Every structure is written in C-alpha cells, then in structure tokens.
Amino acid sequence: MSLTFALVGNQNCGKSTLFNYLTGSNQHVGNFPGVTVQKKEGILLKDKDITVIDLPGIYSLSPYTSEEIVTRDLLLRNKPDVIVNVLDATNIERSLYLSLQLIELNTPMVIALNMMDELQASGGSIDIKSLEKKLTIPVIPITANSGAGVDELVRRAKTAAETGQLPERIDFCKGPAHVAIHSIAHLIEHKVRQKGLPLRFSATKLIEGDDLLSAELELTENEKDIIGHLTTELETALDTDKEAALADMRYTYIEELCSETVHKPDESIAQQRSVKMDRYLTSKYFAIPIFLLTMFTVFWLTFDVIGATLSEWLELGIAAVTDAADAGLTTAGVSAPIHSLIIDGVFTGVGSVLSFLPTIVTLFFFLSLLEDTGYMARIAFVMDMLLRKIGLSGSSFVPMLIGFGCSVPAIMATRTLASERDRKITIILTPFMSCSAKLPVYGVFIAAFFADNRAQVMMFLYLTGICMAILSGLLLKAFVFNGQPVPFVMELPAYRLPTARNIGLHMWSKAKDFLYRAFTIIFLASIVIWLLQSFDTRFYMVEDPAQSMLAQIGSFIAPVFAPLGFGDWRAATALITGITAKEVVISTLSVLTGSGDEMVGSALQTIFSPLTALSYLTFALLYPPCVAALAAIRREMNSGIATLCIMAYEITIAWLMAFAVYHIGKMLGFN
Amino acid sequence: MDAITLNNLAIGQKATIITVGGEGILRRRFLDMGLTPKTKVMVRKRAPLGDPIEIFLRGYELTLRLDDAKKITVQPEEV
Ligand SMILES: Nc1nc2c(ncn2[C@@H]2O[C@H](COP(=O)(O)OP(=O)(O)O)[C@@H](O)[C@H]2O)c(=O)[nH]1
Ligand SMILES: [Mg+2]
Numbered sequence: 105m106s107l108t109f110a111l112v113g114n115q116n117c118g119k120s121t122l123f124n125y126l127t128g129s130n131q132h133v134g135n136f137p138g139v140t141v142q143k144k145e146g147i148l149l150k151d152k153d154i155t156v157i158d159l160p161g162i163y164s165l166s167p168y169t170s171e172e173i174v175t176r177d178l179l180l181r182n183k184p185d186v187i188v189n190v191l192d193a194t195n196i197e198r199s200l201y202l203s204l205q206l207i208e209l210n211t212p213m214v215i216a217l218n219m220m221d222e223l224q225a226s227g228g229s230i231d232i233k234s235l236e237k238k239l240t241i242p243v244i245p246i247t248a249n250s251g252a253g254v255d256e257l258v259r260r261a262k263t264a265a266e267t268g269q270l271p272e273r274i275d276f277c278k279g280p281a282h283v284a285i286h287s288i289a290h291l292i293e294h295k296v297r298q299k300g301l302p303l304r305f306s307a308t309k310l311i312e313g314d315d316l317l318s319a320e321l322e323l324t325e326n327e328k329d330i331i332g333h334l335t336t337e338l339e340t341a342l343d344t345d346k347e348a349a350l351a352d353m354r355y356t357y358i359e360e361l362c363s364e365t366v367h368k369p370d371e372s373i374a375q376q377r378s379v380k381m382d383r384y385l386t387s388k389y390f391a392i393p394i395f396l397l398t399m400f401t402v403f404w405l406t407f408d409v410i411g412a413t414l415s416e417w418l419e420l421g422i423a424a425v426t427d428a429a430d431a432g433l434t435t436a437g438v439s440a441p442i443h444s445l446i447i448d449g450v451f452t453g454v455g456s457v458l459s460f461l462p463t464i465v466t467l468f469f470f471l472s473l474l475e476d477t478g479y480m481a482r483i484a485f486v487m488d489m490l491l492r493k494i495g496l497s498g499s500s501f502v503p504m505l506i507g508f509g510c511s512v513p514a515i516m517a518t519r520t521l522a523s524e525r526d527r528k529i530t531i532i533l534t535p536f537m538s539c540s541a542k543l544p545v546y547g548v549f550i551a552a553f554f555a556d557n558r559a560q561v562m563m564f565l566y567l568t569g570i571c572m573a574i575l576s577g578l579l580l581k582a583f584v585f586n587g588q589p590v591p592f593v594m595e596l597p598a599y600r601l602p603t604a605r606n607i608g609l610h611m612w613s614k615a616k617d618f619l620y621r622a623f624t625i626i627f628l629a630s631i632v633i634w635l636l637q638s639f640d641t642r643f644y645m646v647e648d649p650a651q652s653m654l655a656q657i658g659s660f661i662a663p664v665f666a667p668l669g670f671g672d673w674r675a676a677t678a679l680i681t682g683i684t685a686k687e688v689v690i691s692t693l694s695v696l697t698g699s700g701d702e703m704v705g706s707a708l709q710t711i712f713s714p715l716t717a718l719s720y721l722t723f724a725l726l727y728p729p730c731v732a733a734l735a736a737i738r739r740e741m742n743s744g745i746a747t748l749c750i751m752a753y754e755i756t757i758a759w760l761m762a763f764a765v766y767h768i769g770k771m772l773g774f775n
Numbered sequence: 776m777d778a779i780t781l782n783n784l785a786i787g788q789k790a791t792i793i794t795v796g797g798e799g800i801l802r803r804r805f806l807d808m809g810l811t812p813k814t815k816v817m818v819r820k821r822a823p824l825g826d827p828i829e830i831f832l833r834g835y836e837l838t839l840r841l842d843d844a845k846k847i848t849v850q851p852e853e854v
Binding site: 163164166168169194195197198201344347348351352355368370371372375378379382386387388389391392481484485486488489490492588590591592593594595596597598 | 795799800801802803804805806807808809811812814819820821822823824825826827829833834835836837838839840843
C-alpha cells in the first residue's frame with residue numbers, strides 16, 4: 105500500500121536532516137501551486153511505497169503567512185496518511201505548541217522527538233511513556249543526524265497510517281475556553297462535517313478569528329453572531345482577548361505536561377556553548393568585522409580560488425568536447441547550418457552558462473554551512489537594521505550580497521528566507537547588485553573612455569545599482585507588498601554541527617536545478633539567439649553579421665535608445681545578445697564593429713562619447729539580467745508573468761536612469 | 776518596581792510578561808513563539824547596531840525589534 109508521511113515542525117528542529125536521512129537523493133524540490141513556497145517530496149530509501157513530504161518550518165497553523173496557509177491546506181485537503189511532527193527536544197515547550205494544533209486535525213500522527221543526543225548530553229531526560237499516554241499519540245525519540253531511532257519512527261508512523269489510528273484525546277482546555285470551544289463545535293458540527301474538516305480544529309480557529317475558515321464554512325450572519333457572543337463571553341471570563349486566551353490555554357497545558365514528563369536544565373549544553381560563542385560572534389565590536397571577514401573569505405574562495413579553478417577546468421573540458429564535436433561534424437559532412445547550430449548555438453550558449461556550475465556549487469557549499477550551523481540567523485540579527493527601511497529583514501542581507509558575485513545563486517539562495525514576501529522582494533532587488541559578469545563590460549568601456557576616473561565610474565555604477573535597489577524596495581513596500589509585513593520575530597537556534605549529508609544534498613539539489621535550466625530555458629534561448637544571429641529575414645545564412653535578423657532587430661529598436669544618447673544599431677544589438685550573458689555585450693560589439701578584441705576600445709570611441717558611454721553602462725547595469733538569472737527568477741517566483749513584469753520594470757528603470765545620466769550630464773556641460 | 780515595556784528592560788535583567796499587545800500577524804507571532812502573559816523573559820543583548828534585541832525565554836533565544844518589543848509590558852524581578 106502506498107502511504108504519504110508529512111513532516112511538520114518548527115524551523116531548525118532538524119526537519120531537513122530527518123527528510124534527507126529518510127529519502128537520500130530520492131527527492132524532488134518543487135513549489136506549491138501559485139505561491140513562492142517550496143515543497144519537497146521524496147521516496148523513502150528503505151520503503152519505495154512511502155512518500156515523504158517536507159513542509160515549511162512553521163510555529164502555528166494560523167492563517168497569516170503563506171507558509172502556514174499552504175501547510176494547513178495540505179494537511180486539511182490532501183490529508184497525508186500520517187503527520188510526522190518533528191520536535192526539538194531541547195526546546196520542547198515551544199515545539200509542543202504546534203503539536204497541540206496538529207492533534208486537533210484529527211489525522212493519524214506521531215511525534216519524532218529530535219535532538220535527543222543534545223538533551224542527553226545536557227543531562228536531561230523525557231518520560232516518553234507518560235508523554236505518549238497524555239498526548240495519546242506515539243512519541244519516538246530520535247537523533248536525526250546519526251539516524252538513531254529513525255527506523256523505529258518509520259515503523260510506528262507506518263503502523264499509525266495503516267491502522268488509521270487517531271489521537272484519542274484532543275481536548276486540552278479547561279474552564280471558559282472549554283465551554284466556548286464545545287459550544288461552537290456543537291453549533292458548526294453539521295457544516296464542518298459536510299466540508300470534511302476536523303471539528304475541534306475548526307472550532308478553535310473560529311474563536312481565534314480565522315477569516316479563511318469562516319469564509320470556507322460559509323457561516324450565516326446568525327452563526328457568526330453566536331460565535332462572536334461566545335467569544336466575548338470567553339474574553340470577559342478570562343479578562344483577556346481571544347487570541348491570548350487560546351495561546352495561554354495551550355501553553356498552560358504544555359507547562360503542566362512538561363513539568364510532569366520533562367527533566368532538563370534551563371539551557372542545554374549546545375545553548376550554553378552558543379551563548380559563549382555569541383559573546384564574540386554577535387558582540388558589539390567584533391560582530392561586523394567577523395561577518396565581513398566571513399563573507400570576504402566565502403567570496404574569495406568561491407569566485408577566486410575553488411570555483412574559478414573548477415570553472416576553468418570545466419571550460420577546458422567543454423572546449424575539448426566542443427572541438428571534438430566540431431571535428432566530428434566536419435568529418436561526418438553535416439551541412440553548414442546544422443553544424444553552426446550545434447557548435448555556435450548550443451555548445452557555445454549552454455557551454456558558457458555551464459562553466460558557472462562549479463562556482464554555484466561551491467557557493468552553496470558555504471551557504472549551507474552558514475545556514476546549518478546557525479550562523480545565518482546571527483547575520484540576520486546583526487544586519488537587520490540596515491534592511492528594515494526598505495521593508496526587509498536582516499535575513500535578506502546574504503542573498504543580496506551574493507548578488508555582487510552572481511545573481512543566479514543569489515536568487516536561488518532566497519529559498520531559505522522564512523517569509524514569502526521577503527523572498528519575493530529580495531528576488532526583485534538582487535539583480536540591481538552589479539554582478540561580476542558585468543565587470544568585463546565596465547572594464548573595456550572604462551579603459552576606452554574613463555582611464556583617468558576609473559574608480560569614480562566604478563563607484564558610480566555600483567552605487568547607482570544599490571540606490572535603485574533601495575528605491576525599488578521602497579516602491580514595492582509602498583505599492584505592491586503594502587500589507588502587514590511578516591514580523592522579524594525569529595529564533596536564534598543553537599550552533600550545531602552540520603552534517604555532510606545535508607550539505608551534499610543541498611549542493612546536489614542546486615546543481616540539478618541549475619543543470620535543468622541550462623538544458624531547457626538556456627538551451628532554447630541559445631538556439632533563438634543563434635538563429636537571429638546567423639540568418640537574415642529570408643532565412644539565408646549570413647556571412648556578415650550586420651545582415652542578420654538580430655542586427656535588423658537592433659536597428660529597429662535603436663531609436664528607442666536615441667534619447668539616451670546611444671541610438672547606434674550596434675549598441676542596441678549588443679544589449680540584446682547581452683541577455684545570454686553580460687560579457688557577451690563586449691564580444692558582440694567587437695564583432696559588429698569588425699574590430700577584434702584588441703581594438704574594440706578604439707572602435708567604441710567611434711560609436712560613443714564619454715557621456716553616452718556612461719549612459720550605456722548605466723543601462724547595461726540596470727536592464728534585465730542574463731537568461732540564467734531570469735530562469736532562476738522564473739523558477740523561484742514560480743510565475744512567468746511575474747518574471748515578465750520584473751523584466752519590464754527593470755527595462756523602465758534602466759531607460760529612465762540612462763536618460764537622466766545623459767541629460768543631466770549634458771546640462772552639466774559634459775559630452 | 777513598576778511595570779515597563781520590554782524594550783526598556785535592562786540587559787541581563789529578568790522579568791515576567793504582563794501584557795502582550797500588537798495586532799494581526801505580529802501579535803499572533805508573539806503568542807505563537809511563547810510570549811504569553813506570566814512567561815519569564817531575560818534580555819540577553821542588543822545587536823551591534825543597537826537594534827534588534829535578543830531575549831531568552833522558555834529555554835530558547837529569540838530576536839525581535841525594539842519597536843515590536845514596545846508592545847509587550849513586563850514586570851522586572853527585584854534583584
Ligand atoms: N545534535 C543534533 N543536531 C541535529 C539533529 N538534527 C539536526 N541537527 C542539526 O541541526 C541543524 C538544523 O537542522 P535542519 O535539518 O536544517 O533543521 P530544519 O530547519 O528544521 O530543516 C543542522 O546543523 C543539523 O545538522 C540531532 O538530532 N542532533
Ligand atoms: Mg534549517
């Protein structure tokens with residue numbers, strides 16, 4: 105019989121570690137439909153009939169964040185055969201708060217009590233038998249990173265799923281809360297049964313003022329009135345409001361339960377160690393230098409040492425394969441257009457993107473290290489001040505910083521942000537961080553036009569990018585994401601040793617993701633650009649690139665750029681090819697001006713003046729990123745339309761800013 | 776000692792939560808994370824740039840912004 109296990113738990117409880125242990129590389133990362141929330145699914149390594157779903161880390165089943173909503177929807181509608189609720193045993197009080205809500209769902213459920221190694225090392229113990237008896241569901245102690253107890257967990261979860269064994273006791277309330285919950289349950293019982301929803305869950309959520317649920321149940325005004333009345337009674341009786349009343353009810357029950365079943369020190373050994381480490385890592389004077397040093401080391405190792413070396417090797421390999429294919433096609437006597445399609449289109453296009461792969465994988469090695477150890481949460485704590493004005497939190501700092509290296513991993517890294525809203529805003533702002541592929545473009549132009557002001561022009565470009573990101577953040581906050589932001593109330597988890605399996609799987613999943621895009625979207629884009637570049641409008645292959653369709657399109661749109669000072673068709677064409685990869689702007693300009701790499705600088709001087717060159721660079725900085733980054737945006741946003749909107753926005757900003765640079769420059773007397 | 780808001784609690788000082796304010800998702804978050812009346816909290820430190828703060832409650836470390844901490848009143852323990 106095929107079964108589905110759903111893993112549910114707080115952030116940092118070790119859910120991914122358990123998921124990875126259970127499924128190995130048999131996993132698939134997708135998205136929930138319509139939202140930017142990730143959904144991981146996998147097949148149990150030891151039992152191919154069991155599917156495991158890893159749900160987002162959440163603290164409650166309230167209907168506020170998209171993570172909570174999708175988890176709720178999945179648990180209510182696609183009912184898994186069993187809920188595996190993962191708890192951090194060293195942090196059991198807060199973890200049980202979610203458990204009490206899950207139990208109300210009336211679905212077979214087991215508790216995986218994780219981090220038992222830490223609890224035991226700290227001299228703590230939990231009376232499992234009595235906890236099971238009180239909660240009326242199986243509780244299995246495990247240590248996810250070593251796998252201890254996991255087989256037993258699977259066995260018990262399977263039994264619970266197969267027998268459909270439900271929690272017997274779902275009632276944790278006393279006094280006025282009890283009265284209110286039961287009266288409301290009675291009132292709505294019929295409707296709830298019709299919709300196939302769990303009764304107790306619905307009743308408590310209605311007291312908490314859950315609008316989603318109230319709409320779904322299509323409650324009449326009369327019913328709403330009665331619920332309102334019962335809620336008010338509860339509030340008066342307890343002299344507090346409904347939300348606090350229910351939270352208090354749950355925590356009071358948990359405190360009692362824990363006082364009877366849990367013996368542990370206030371702080372586990374791992375926590376004590378973390379507090380000591382934080383004396384340096386988040387201290388007033390050392391925190392920021394340590395952070396900068398860490399990021400510098402990560403960048404240096406990724407972009408200069410490891411990633412770059414591996415990329416070079418891969419490039420050599422790709423070149424060798426390309427040459428071999430080239431020779432093979434020649435011997436086979438393949439016709440010229442096909443030959444060109446394969447070599448100039450596919451191999452060159454996909455090859456240039458593929459050579460990024462080692463950099464991305466290396467970067468994600470470091471990022472998962474930062475994330476899994478718990479240091480990423482500290483960075484968020486330390487850097488929060490800087491980002492809150494634009495409606496973000498410190499958690500977005502690292503992804504945006506990575507944007508200066510490469511937008512692709514930066515956008516992929518937003519996946520670890522806990523809120524959908526933050527993920528989306530960060531994805532939109534990241535491409536404004538000038539990525540390293542734009543450096544060759546700046547380099548050539550600066551050498552040709554600004555040899556005396558190198559530093560100033562570079563500064564100008566980087567700062568313009570950052571300012572546009574800030575401006576866009578403010579605009580998004582004011583007009584697009586103008587609801588209440590997800591508050592920055594975040595756990596700082598204890599520092600923990602990451603596992604090789606977690607890091608390896610993370611790198612592998614990012615590599616797979618990137619490869620998939622390289623061979624789909626990027627593959628197609630390369631062919632399209634090749635077609636446009638190699639043929640004229642009558643579909644004859646062209647000798648002179650100036651005759652190609654691409655050049656025609658370039659000439660056609662060139663007037664759009666005339667107000668920015670660079671109406672030349674070659675400048676426009678290079679911007680189009682630049683979409684494949686930013687450094688291609690230069691090679692296109694050198695081909696179209698017939699100048700070759702050495703002379704491209706002097707050739708540019710015939711097309712641009714210093715002022716129009718600056719305007720051109722401004723445009724190149726801000727207009728949509730390369731196709732690999734666009735594909736990443738498409739993937740992470742989970743929406744083609746949103747991606748097109750972002751592109752349109754970036755083109756607009758780029759145009760306006762280049763216009764401003766050109767005209768203000770002219771007014772100031774430059775040319 | 777008089778009740779004060781959480782943002783004014785001195786570093787290292789322990790206190791008991793009296794009321795939890797805020798609204799919508801913020802309030803929900805507070806309650807879900809265990810910031811309920813009668814809970815004991817201690818301010819661990821401020822971030823290097825002065826904000827947010829790190830607090831210790833229910834056996835774990837939580838960070839929140841000063842502006843949000845203003846919405847929670849606490850009764851400091853006598854020292
Ligand atoms: N000591 C110990 N560490 C664990 C255990 N389970 C997970 N970890 C570590 O805790 C950290 C967070 O785990 P992760 O699976 O990413 O948590 P998630 O946020 O719930 O997915 C990682 O560094 C894991 O290696 C455990 O049972 N014992
Ligand atoms: Mg994690």
